[in-house]
Amino acid sequence: KLLIFLLIFQGLQSVLALKCIGCLSNDGDNPACKSVLMDDMEKLSVQCSEEQDRCFASYIKTADGKTQYNRNCCKWKKDSADCPSNRPFHEKTENYEIWRKYCKDDDCNTMDPEDVRDEGADFVIVPGKPSHAHITGSSVWLTVAMISMFLARM
Secondary structure (H helix, E strand, C coil): CHHHHHHHHHHHHHHHCCEEECEEEECCCCHHHHCCCHHHHHHHEEECCCCCCEEEEEEEEECCCCEEEEEEEECCECCCCCCECCCCCEEECCCEEEEEEEECCCCCCCCCCCCCCCCCCCCCECCCCCCCCCCCHHHHHHHHHHHHHHHHHC
């Protein structure tokens, strides 16, 4: 009974984990990463780890002219390399210029990180385009409780 419960619970956790577009393009070597098309979303979608709570899209331009588009999962926290909660989403230094955007829905990080029309705050959470409905934490616990009661009666 416990094994069945653990297998079901593990399955529920994978359903709950966030999925993001995951790709990298250095100097244009992966055009699908710069402008994500609907046709490419399924093959670019990656499962995030349990602690990763955001998707991000970034664009970096270095002083020597190199460029990079990066899209993936991240953990929203102070001084994070990909998801810094304490940094603006557009920064310019003498070595690089970076644009960042974040979102919280499955495969939502298809936005153009260079689009500055929605800037004005220290950071912006951009509404995403979920590929399927999310299961809330309370519904998971209700499901787990019901399965536990069912298994207890077996």
